[in-house]
Amino acid sequence: MSLSEPKVYLSFLVFLPAVAALVLAFFPRGKEEVLKFATLGVTMFTFILSLGLFRQGAGIDFEMGVAEMQNLFALDWIPSFGIQYMMGIDGISFPLVVLTTFLCVLAMGASWPINKHVKAYCILFLLLETGILGCFVSLDFFLFYVFWEVMLLPMYFLIGVWGGPRREYAAIKFFLYTLFGSVLMLIAILMLYFNSDLTELNATQLANTGIISFAEEGDAQSAMDEWLAGDSDLAKEYAAVNSANESNADESTRRQLHTFNILALQQIGQNTSQFQGTALFGQTVGWWAFLMLFVGFVIKVPGVPFHTWLPDAHVEAPTPISMILAGILLKLGGYGILRICYPICPHAGYDLAYFVCLLGVVSMVWGAFAALAQKDFKRMVAYSSVSHMGYVVLGFAVWSAFGSNGYNPEYWEMGVNGAMFQMIAHGISSAGMFFMVGVVYDRVHHRNLEEFGGLFAKMPVYSGLAVGIFFAGLGLPGLCGFIGEVLVVLSVWKYSYVLAIISASVVILTAGYILWAIQRVYLGAEYKGPHPEALVPITMRELAIASPLLALAIVLGVYPRVLLDYMQPSVDRQVERLAELTEGFEEQEKARQELEGTEEVAIARAQPRLPDGIFGSDVLPNTTLKFSSTEPAQ
Amino acid sequence: MDPASLLPSLLTAAWLIPLASFVVIVFFGKHMGPHGKLAGHVATLSIGTSCLLSMIALFGVWLPSHPVEAVSHGASHGTEHHEEGDAHQNDHEADPHEHEKEAASVGSSPYQLASYALVAEDSHEEDHSAHSNNDPPPYYTGEYYTLASFGSLKLVLSYYIDTLTVVMFCMVTLIATCVHVYAMGYMHDELHDFTDHEVTLSNGAHLKRPGRYWRFFQYLSLFCFSMLGIVIAGNLAMVFVFWELVGICSYFLIGFYIERHSASTAANKAFIVNRVGDFGMLIGMMALWASVGTFAFGDMQDESGKTLVTESGEIADPGLFTQLRTAENDHHLVPTEQIVKDGERLAWVEADGSSESDSKAGSWLLLIAGVGVFCGCIGKSAQFPLHVWLPDAMEGPTPVSALVHSATMVAAGVYLTGRFYPVFTPEALLVIAYVGAITLFIAATIAITATDIKRVLAYSTVSQLGYMMLSLGLGGWMAGMFHLITHAFFKGLLFMGSGSVIHAVHTNDMTEMGGLRKKMPITAYTMLIGCLAIIGAGVPLVGMGLSGYYSKDSIIEHAWSFADKNPVHIVLLIAPVLGAMITAFYMFRLWYMTFAGEPRNKQRYDHAHESPSTMTTPLIILAVFAVAVGWNIPSTDVGVSNMLQQARPVGTLAASQGVLLENLTIPSEHDAHNYYIPAGLAAFGTAAAGLLLATIIYLWNLLNPSEIKQSFRPIHSFLWNKWWFDELYWAIFVVPTMMIAKLASSFDRGVIDTFLHGTAATAKGGARVVDAVFDRTVVDGSVNAFARGTWDFGLMLKKLQTGSLRQYILFIVVGALVLFVSAFFTIVIAGS
Amino acid sequence: MDAIYWPSFFFLLFGLLACGFAVAVLLATNIVRMAFYLIMSLSATSGLFFLAGADFVGAMQLMIYVGGTLVLLIFGVMLTSQERFVEMKTMAGDWIFGFLAGGALLVTLCWVAFSVPAWRGIDRAAAEQLQVEPTVAPLAMGLLGARTDEGGEHGYLLFFEIVSVHLLVVLVGAAYLARAKISRGTAAERTSHVEPGAALPK
């Protein structure tokens, strides 16, 4: 048990805040300042722990340029259901982990004005951090779900107790929305679980799931034999199922070894036909699982039309909670789509790509339009999040690797990387924007855009920082928002030029609402609202929170490789794997068309394709949902 | 002295010094001397250094390694003094060495010279008859660092240096230096507490605030950095980055007086209108990116400036221009295979696999790319229909108007059009030409009625930019770029002169000026030089004149040549000729109203005085340039036009034929030469007529302006209101956008949330059903929710019911039209 | 050049008259002049009807329309012709929008008209062979329920009756509506206390 073991280090990272929360519970009353400092200390320590992953050489460092899962470990947790305590990080989760710990420090710093039930606040805050970190590092679906729910409750209380006037409404709205998504997710998890069978994976694929491990030069098969000979519960189960199946020739009573392992499910989804069985309305298990998981995650993102919880939650939540909500919680949705939806159900992802893209584009446009109409400063920023997160959804789905257009996954890689970058960039800029709103709200206690003005003269440093951060949200080159947006937008044309044009048009609307807000709040001759005397210049505490955000925004905007170098290998590997599958889809499509005698243009359309094994029969899939008209070629 | 390494370092230094100045002023500006006075010195010193470095780059490095070729030109002109204005090079009469150089410039390496020379000479005679295309200009390109790369796709920061880059560097830094010096005088009010007389607070007093001298120079430095970034950029993505950055600098500078609502509104308008253009530019970029996969202008080079080649002799990493205009195709624009493939995906393109349909599909995609990128230029250069922001941008301090909104930033659109020239198909060029022609005409007419001195100049700027675009669109690359350079000098001069006047009389309104030449002679006569330069004063047929003479005449030559080839587009000739007359009229109207005649406002006149020497010195310097920038340095061939020759984009010399519009011919640049005499006479005649008319009305007072105004009231009010563009855009863009925004927002609350609440209510009702209270709850819960939804929806809809009978009828008419059109499209789409 | 084909000439004449006066109606600001132009335009239209071979309809156009309907309109003009209503200005914006929409509609309609080749008319040779048939008798028979022309199967008796009754009802209604108000106060009361949506939940 030393810190250089991944299982210790990662568990420590995740559970440190929760343990600290437990300790804080026994803290004596009345020393609220000390409580806050203690909490800040814990978040800082967690941040330093997450930075410790950069440390080279020790057993737990995060190696740059490696695509695979790193620091992976799996311990049996509930062996009878194959549930494991399994964690690991790769280029996709690592930046998000660091972002989480970083923003938690800043958000705790921003929590100083909170004076109501400080102890409870600190405890819930730390629990929230544990939940989020757990989501990002857990690789077992069951574990992931547990953390997902753990995260939900503190958030509910943080909004519902420390929020604004309509906090109870907002909290319950947030809770119900997310719970609805969670329920869908749970159904999908169970569907996947009961359709999965580990025994069909070969040794190499099992190695990819992290269940067995071997040295680089080693042989997968021998590693597997070694694993089977070991004393792991899973290995025993595996052997039992295998031997039972060998003696049983009847396919229908064949035993299966179900799994919750996300990496294993990815392998199954990509390499076997286990999720290709028909479930409902002629659609496959994978299709339904994708749809439900996607809806579950897109509520979190949030995408139109599942977004109305966001403005209410933001408006009512206290400033630090808004920062965490916008900066990190929304990213969980994007993370889920990238980590779970696409790799586990690639066929459905391919079929529904246009739908997902469309949803992203609609969110972008809708959020921007709605932001334009807001009178409440915070509501406007909330809607800008809807718009910006639309880029993320769009970027994930630009499935540009289809053969009819020249097989080239590079554009897709660009889109997914852009979306990932946009997640981080939005985490920085939106947290900054919410904080900036919070700073004036703490002073004048209103957020009505019509009643500001002239803040530049009264709070010049604050206004300068705020304008900088808002410009990061606007997507100004040299600041972080630009890179993500431009990478996503540039990648879309290859997939669909109509969506590309619509998504590009959002730059106008974004400029519109941000500049208009800046004009109404910061520019102008004089302040028009109540409490003008309270507008004192920015304090050191606020400066210490705002300036790192702006500095990061500039660094990421000027030299994006700081981030891309870490996450790109993992993202690229996943995209390339899925893109390779696409080639298979194309061929099947062609074969199917020849069989049918039709000559429909095969771009990513909603046509379920059966895997090779089943495809041999005469049964053809029913034509199903079409999200865009296919023009018959002349 | 190796230009391949020296030039980039010099220009990069010149580019980054203003950034350093910006950073220094951001952090320490407020504490630099009393009220930040030293910030002005820091900024001026830095841009001065940049200017010096640029000059060294031009005269010390570029010219020695790329001597300017003497322009000899056809005997058909019969004059010898016309060299400077003549934008054309007659290959067949130049001596063989030039061809060696030109040919060698493919690799831009002196070592390859010998091997190419023979080929060039051999092919030469045929070339002349077939109007052979020109090779790429000599250039140096290289990368600073990579932003992101995905396989073969790379977004990088890189540089691309050819003569145009170097000349633009000199022009921008020179004018910027003048403006910095001038601004140190003009902005001295900001050195102490400043009372803004245009802002009245709610208590009735004027706003008093601390001065912001340092902040002004901070923005200026950032602007210079961004502008030079556009010029040095080696790929389209980098251009876009700095494109946005100059946009934001312009936003800050227009909104410098942040307390004035008009200023911040104008700043917003400028940025948002520019973003509309950038939207188009993004589309163009996406199209190119998806099909070509690179944004680089030039081919990848090694350290010594040689193009990298693969072992088989192919270009290793070809840039955009090389991919589109390969040497195999004689540098004609031919869509690549991937472009054709992507073009066929466009909904309206019918692909049947024939080579004709292929080239059409490719042309469509290139047209989208070209026009898309040009949209960005439309926004930045304030071309129709996005010209509305520039006049409002005059809310900024005058040095800003001189630097940003006349000489440099707005010219960036023209610069990019020129830089991107090889990618424009003939159809795209036609679009450019039409946009230019419409712009130049509209802006010129509006300038006739404007009385705000800066707005007249602003519209004049828009109009002149229209000239440049027109020229580029007609195939007159040289003429357009030449006009860009000359215009920068005389328009910078005019703006600074107007600033000097405003500084003296504290008003922008020309109806309150008059007779000022006695009070401020330096300003008056330098401005007169500017006016003469802008109308293209010169001696026709002899070929001597102020700088504007050369550039404007050659634009009209091109128009004439184009109209001769394409009689359908005769309006492209009429517009510039007519525009020349209007230009002369309004420029001299401005001068007469300001400086000639009797003072109209005695009090202001008495108060007026000549500006301090920090302001007049730049005026004199720029006046010298306004006169002479079109000339060659005596007894050498070094002149702006000759230098620009070296940068002529690849493959643009020969005539090109439209693919989509088969009758369209973009004539070769040579051809314009044949129209030297009629074009020169037309330009001179119209300009003289305009000048005469202005003199009759405003100097001799033979016709009373207000009576003319009275008799042309509708036209006057039409022009006075700027063709109602602002109102029109307000009605057709802003209002609907806000309406959609409100709708989206209220849809969230009204429909989605209502639905949710309804669902919640139904669920609650369901719970009560279990409690046996089913009647009321079910009925009320669901029906009320539905009713409320309907009710809210109805409330939303009722806004449509204006109650005005006449609007209903318009709705009907428009509805009928929409039905027609949609039925038509349904039939067409279903039919195809 | 061929000789002038006179029907075309008359079409041109009447067509231009009809269009010209229609445009005049649109552009005139004085209501009295508008009425006059309208009469001219409608009369010219009847000429077009004759040219198209619809003699009876042409005659009816002159009699009912020009003779009846328009006189009714002119009564209206006279009854309301106070000074301030004779010339009423319209906002420039309305004009612009109107012309934009109308111009687009006109272009579309004309484009439609010329997009069907069969509608472009017949050859001159064929035209000169044509025999003009009177239409009064077949029309009358059609209205009475017995079609005599070729191709027609069903008469219009029922429609004729409906239209007649409709006309009667309308005229009675018009007379009722137009008579001088006696109970103005009650009418105002009746309309004022019904508030829209009062019964619905807020």
Add this chain to the structure above:
Amino acid sequence: MLQLPLAHLLNEPIGVAHFMVVGAVMFVCGALCMATKRNALGVLMGIELVLNGANINFIAFGSKYLRNDANTLGLDGQLIALFVIVLAAAEAAVALAIVLNFYNNHDSVDVDRAKQLQG
């Protein structure tokens, strides 16, 4: 391609299309009249123009002298035109009555003042 028929207009027989153009002009004038006139009677006149424009089309489609195929409306066209005329008369009567009523109530014939039905 569309040939401009103007050149032969005088020495070739005209067709349905020409009638349709006249009809379209009258229709558009009428519609614009309705949309731009503030005087209620002007609006009425616009309606008359619109009806007439439509009538021209009916007559033209009903005429067999104007086209080189047999797909005419025949007498139906003329009958419809007749009905239109009659209905126009009825409409004019009622509309006039409404206008007079409006005039009595509001002391104006300005349709812009009739906005009680706005939402």
